[in-house]
Amino acid sequence: MYQEIDLDKIDIHAEPPTEEPARQFYFMAKCREWVREFEEENGRVPTACVTTFGCQMNARDSEKLRGILREMGYEAASEERADFVIYNTCTVRENANTRVYGRLGQLKPRKKKYPHMMIGLCGCMMQEPEVVEKLKKSYRFVDIIFGTHNIYKFAELTATRLMSERMVIDIWKDTDRIVEDLPNKRKYDFKSGVNIMFGCNNFCSYCIVPYVRGRERSRDPKAIVREIERLAADGVSEVMLLGQNVNSYGKTLDTPMTFAELLKEIEKVEGIRRIRFMTSHPKDLSDELIEVMKNSKKICKHLHLPVQSGSTDILAKMNRRYTKEQYLELVSKIRAAVPDISLTTDIIVGFPGETEEDFEETLDVVRKVRYDSAFTFIYSKRTGTPAAVMEDQIPESVIKNRFDRLLKEVQEIAAKACKVHEGTVQEVLVEDVCDHDPEMVTGRLSNNLLVHFYGGKELIGRYADVELKECRGFYYIGEAAGMPDIMRGNVC
Ligand code: SAH
Ligand code: SF4
């Protein structure tokens, strides 16, 4: 969402403006001119594809890139058909980097065959100097490389590439700058991610994110609420507030504000029916937030609360700044306030120095909390992080054994936790036609569980009351119990 700007009224022969976002609209207009020339020469509009490799924040950045591409005049296409391919990369684990190099290798012959094709690389992986060195040396066919801090400059960098025909590289180490009001193109009409903050200050000892996303900075609450009001006016009823640690929102603002206070402001926006957020760091989750969640009609009954390990010793080495007992105490408090909340988590197996006893502590937390689902990760050594040089890196075979045991435990518990809702009627926001059966649609409960039920695609984006007939492990087969709101006339 942004102010509509008529790019055709911009004088692209004048000097570019110095202020943002006007400067970027100028370069979008310049690229649009190039797109028109391409169309005249080739009898078709050029196509583009942005592929997301990372987390929800990475996905939101991709939506911004797609919005800018649309303004330039590019048409969206699959990666195989696109004239302009952009990889929005992730570097949180080693295999994320390996995937990008593999995919780039596959693009090379295509670029050779179609020299007009452009390849752009951006995102977290580009913030690592050795990656950029490798690309400069061995992947000369890449056209544009930029990082996480200057994504708003995408139009300018594309225009520079179109005019110079040279590899364009623009990576910033850090920034305190937030450019508002640029275009974006949402994946869904009815729900949207909303960045509330950028970066991270926590420096968990295994994690690369603070190095590639920079220091924590919060968006102005008025800009956030304005964006959500515009989204609501555009038909969005569910928002997902995004940040690496939303619980520390507002600390860096000129007039500090807590995350709980921000939630209360967002709750007032008419038309917004569901509010989600991620990620919550346990050390910063306040009683004030629990109280707001308890009293809210809109905040979804789901909390993603990464534990990472159940061992207090390992948690200290991870620099997580809570103990096993504090985490369990926090879970009890949340459950007491919001009894039907669904809890999910992230767990790392095989952190340096993790003993069998430490691992048992993790299993113990899993059994005590009974997560509705958990993302389990094998520890990945990230060069530049403190953990990468810690002694006692754990052998692969030991990690594999622990990982399998953890996964089994998590899955068994999650399947049982999912089943408790069987037979109830719950409100579902319908998201898509079901992948496996075109007669069915797929939607999400407030607690984030998926439900498939018979219904047509006209239900997409609508709320329906659905009876949860049968639990199939991690999702439900349901039956529409009431008329969906579109037919009841209470569309929000
Ligand atoms: N800001 C979020 C997480 C961002 S990264 C938070 O603090 O919870 C998402 C997840 O990736 C982390 O929760 C962690 O479980 C996992 N992760 C991060 N670095 C990792 C590494 N080096 N090896 C394995 N998993 C890692
Ligand atoms: Fe990484 Fe920790 Fe920051 Fe999450 S809170 S992004 S795990 S450093």
Ligand code: F3S
């Ligand atoms: Fe990956 Fe960057 Fe997200 S490293 S997990 S895309 S913040």
